[in-house]
Amino acid sequence: MDMSGLSLDQAPPYNSVQRFFITAPIFSMLVSLVIAFNGEHIFFSFINIRLIGIIHWMTLGFITMSMMGAVMQMLPVLAGVKIKNPVFFSTVIHSSLSVGALLFGASYIFQMKQWLIFAGILITISMSLFSVQILYRLAILKNKSHTISAMQMSIASLTVVLCLGFYMLLWHLNVIKGAGIDIHSVHYFWAFTGWVGILIMGVSFQVIPMFYVSPEYPQLFRKNVPALIFILLILYAIMTFLPLFEINDLFLINENVYIRKAIRITIYFLFALFSIITIKQIQRRKRKLPDPALLFWYTSMIVLFLSTTLATTAEFYRGGYFIKIILLTGITFLFGFIFSVINGMLYKIVPFLSWFHLASKGIFDVPTMKDMLDDVRIKIQFIFHLLFLLSLPYYLFYPHAGHLVSGTLLFISSFLLWLNLYTVIRKYSRINNKYLLNKAKPAAT
Amino acid sequence: METIQNYMTTEHKSCDSTYAHFEESILDDDLNGTKEYGKKFSDEMGIHLKREEEVLFPAFEEVSGGQMGPTQVMRMEHTQIREMLKKIEELANSGITKESKKKLIGLLETLMILMQQHNMKEEQILYPMADRALQANCENIITSMKQIQHV
Numbered sequence: 001m002d003m004s005g006l007s008l009d010q011a012p013p014y015n016s017v018q019r020f021f022i023t024a025p026i027f028s029m030l031v032s033l034v035i036a037f038n039g040e041h042i043f044f045s046f047i048n049i050r051l052i053g054i055i056h057w058m059t060l061g062f063i064t065m066s067m068m069g070a071v072m073q074m075l076p077v078l079a080g081v082k083i084k085n086p087v088f089f090s091t092v093i094h095s096s097l098s099v100g101a102l103l104f105g106a107s108y109i110f111q112m113k114q115w116l117i118f119a120g121i122l123i124t125i126s127m128s129l130f131s132v133q134i135l136y137r138l139a140i141l142k143n144k145s146h147t148i149s150a151m152q153m154s155i156a157s158l159t160v161v162l163c164l165g166f167y168m169l170l171w172h173l174n175v176i177k178g179a180g181i182d183i184h185s186v187h188y189f190w191a192f193t194g195w196v197g198i199l200i201m202g203v204s205f206q207v208i209p210m211f212y213v214s215p216e217y218p219q220l221f222r223k224n225v226p227a228l229i230f231i232l233l234i235l236y237a238i239m240t241f242l243p244l245f246e247i248n249d250l251f252l253i254n255e256n257v258y259i260r261k262a263i264r265i266t267i268y269f270l271f272a273l274f275s276i277i278t279i280k281q282i283q284r285r286k287r288k289l290p291d292p293a294l295l296f297w298y299t300s301m302i303v304l305f306l307s308t309t310l311a312t313t314a315e316f317y318r319g320g321y322f323i324k325i326i327l328l329t330g331i332t333f334l335f336g337f338i339f340s341v342i343n344g345m346l347y348k349i350v351p352f353l354s355w356f357h358l359a360s361k362g363i364f365d366v367p368t369m370k371d372m373l374d375d376v377r378i379k380i381q382f383i384f385h386l387l388f389l390l391s392l393p394y395y396l397f398y399p400h401a402g403h404l405v406s407g408t409l410l411f412i413s414s415f416l417l418w419l420n421l422y423t424v425i426r427k428y429s430r431i432n433n434k435y436l437l438n439k440a441k442p443a444a445t
Numbered sequence: 446m447e448t449i450q451n452y453m454t455t456e457h458k459s460c461d462s463t464y465a466h467f468e469e470s471i472l473d474d475d476l477n478g479t480k481e482y483g484k485k486f487s488d489e490m491g492i493h494l495k496r497e498e499e500v501l502f503p504a505f506e507e508v509s510g511g512q513m514g515p516t517q518v519m520r521m522e523h524t525q526i527r528e529m530l531k532k533i534e535e536l537a538n539s540g541i542t543k544e545s546k547k548k549l550i551g552l553l554e555t556l557m558i559l560m561q562q563h564n565m566k567e568e569q570i571l572y573p574m575a576d577r578a579l580q581a582n583c584e585n586i587i588t589s590m591k592q593i594q595h596v
Contacts, residue, residue, distance in 0.1 A: 077562050080515070080570035143573040210561040213461045286465035288472055289554060352558045359525060368551030369558065 012072060012086030014357045018425055019094050020069025021350050025418035027061025027101065028339070032414055034109055036407025040399045043327050046184070053108030058334060060101035060123060063196055064158075066342050068093065068130055070203075070349065071151065078206070079148055081137045089133065097126035113173065120169045127162045131155050150202025150226040157194025157233065161187060179244060186240050188330075193267055194233050196338050198226045201274055203345075208278065211348070212285035212294075217277060225270055236263045261315055268308040275304040292378040296344025299386060303336025328396050336389050343385060343417060347378055350421050354428035363435050372424045381420060384413035449501065449579070450572035452587050456493045457564045463489055464560075468553050471537060471546065479537050487530060491596030494523050500590045501575060508578045515571055522563045529556045 031054045035042070042050045072090065075081055083089050100122030107116040138144075138152050164187040170176045209216050216222070239260050242252060252259075278301045282294060311329040314322065351369040358366040388409035395402030463486045470478030502516040509516075533552050536545050576583060 077565050078569050080566065142577075143569070145569055148569075206565065210461075210565065211558065213465045286462055287557070288465070288469045289550060289557075291554070348558065352555070352562075355555055356559070356562075360521075368548075368555040370547075370551035370554055 012076075012083060012090065014353065014428070016086050016090035017069050017073045018350065018353065019090065020065050020072075021346055022418070022421055022425060023094070023098055024062045024066040024069075024342075024346075025414045025421065027057045027065065027105075028414040029411055029418065030061070030102075030105070031057050032407050032410035034407075035395075035403055035410060038109075039395070039403030039407055042403075043324070043331075043396050043399060045323065046327070049108045049111065053105040055334070056108070057101060057105035058339070059191060059196075060097065060104060063338055063342065064127075065094075065097060065101070066346065067196065067199060068097070070345065071130075071134060071155075071199075073349065073353070074203075075134070075137065078145070078151075079138060079141055081141070083133060083137070089129070093126045093130050096122040100126060116169060116173060120166055124162060124166060127158060131159045131162070135159075145206070146222040146226070147202040147206040150198050150205070153226055153230040154195055154199035154202065157190050157198065157230070160237070161191040161195055164190070181243055182240055186237050189236060189264075189267075190233055192330075192333055192338070193229060193271065197271060198229055200338070200341055201226050204274075204278055208281050208285075211287075212282060212291075213287045214281045214285040217281060221273075221277060225274065229267055229270055232263050232267055236260060239263070265312055265315055268312045272305050272308040272312075275301040275308070290375065292375050292382060293344040293347045295379070295382045296340045296347075296385075299382075299389070300337050300340035300344070303332050303340065303389065307332040307337060324396055328393060331392055331396070332389075335392065340385065340389075343381075346417070346421060347373070351424050354424050358428060358431055358435075361432075361435060363431065366431065367427065372427055373420055377416075377420050377423075381413060381416040384409055384416060388413050446584065447587055448572075449575045449583055449587065450568065452590070453493075453497075453501075453572055454568050456489075456496075457568065460486065460489050460493060460560075464557065471541065471549055471553070474541060474546075476541070479541070483534055483537055487534060488596060490526070490530065492593060494527070495596060496590040496593050498523065499593065500586060504579060504582065504586050505571075505575045509574075515566075515574075519563070519567065519571065522559070526556070526560060526563065529559065 034050065034054050034057075038050065042048055042054065045051075072083060072086075075083065100119050103115045103119035104123060107113060107119055135152065135155050138148060138155075141148065144152075164183055167176070168183055168187065171178050205217050205222050208214055239252075239256055242256060247253070279298065282297060282301075307329055310325065310332070314325045314329060317325065351372040354372055355366055355369055388406060391402065391406045391409055395406040463482060467479065467482035467486045469475075470482050498520065502520070506514070506516055529552060533549060533556065536549055536552070539545070541549070579586060
């Protein structure tokens, strides 16, 4: 029986994954500084260059950074595959994404267009190495769970996002001509709902029932919804690119706007459904152990429901606040849904991995996850995160007064998140160093 | 036909459910419940691990070529699970104080994540592989596992 490439070991090495998690909050801190010091005029239009800058610091620097780390960590557990040369692989994708994301955001925020192409190349190196490696590993698997299928669709979406992003980059740099179609919305839609949304869904199917001992998500939902979203995203892209194909079908041409609208609303509905089912699953959990990570899950799902409801409403609204409402939908989806759930997820992954790597070395009396990081510290960070989310509508409608409030709250929340994760990693390092020192002693004597 | 994956996944779920009751009893300072569910969980888990180590793993190792494959890692994780469970039982049975409760909650949470990541590997990878590798023999293996009723 062929078992080549199969590993049930808890690879990859500690540092090669944790570096992604400890870097992510630095980017949300950078975003908070821009909002606090220069945030009055960011949320006025979709194409504000500072808005593009901070969104990419969030999506590339925080979200993609932590998602890549999480996927690399979950791969051996969910699929039994080990990445070859994990330290080298992680060093290359982490450093190129860190520098690329930093330069990309900064190029827009500080208007340094000359750096944009370097940023684009570095991001492309990172994402394509990651996508090709993971997609290949998942493609050859014989047994695919719903979570693995969702992961495949999510990473395929990342590839689409990257291609569209690179195209727009060349267009912004005047290397190529614009196609005259709404590529931006396809890029954002595939990024938010495809790359991140489908991945969060797939991971939830696995972790909510297992970690909280709750019933499984309905089979019908698990099996079909991520795939349906993926197909709808393909249709959405086709409908958007239709003018390029010189198709003479009058129905498709005339009804294009409505078909695209219907696709968007269906996707919003599916995500709203996901939020309701997830809240129900969590409420039906058998485990009653207090868990502050659940605060982030609940917040994330409630905001997801509100955000998708607002987005659906906005599809039928053309009043004076249209742009503000669309922007509010986007930032609540980004900060409320995605940011919250990743924040909560980090509090499970980072302490557990620290415990696991120490315990696997046979170290006696390793601090438990809760000794690594006290629940109180997580709750304090959550309060600032929640206050930041609550401040967002005020910031959007009263930016002159609101930017300082939102910026400060996001900074405190992100800094505390970073500090909490750093505390865990420092505890790991201390115990590990002591262990290595003791191990070396007999050899030296 | 019953598969190894279905049979063993159901056992995991049953252990999880008992574990949740055990946790709840500790949280509620319910000494009787703690003892009852602690013993129940320890027995259920012990039998499950024994069924794997004494029946499933050797059968799988025979067709997959030795003990150095995925089953080796699973056996190591079983040892980790047993060690943690022993710590929890000792602490819970020695009378729950405010301080020991905090320690217990930390141990319970850590053991839960440890067990679940272990279960994920088995349910997603090992059991489907065992079903494919052992094919016609699966039913006999399940019957043999069912015969193990004590730790």
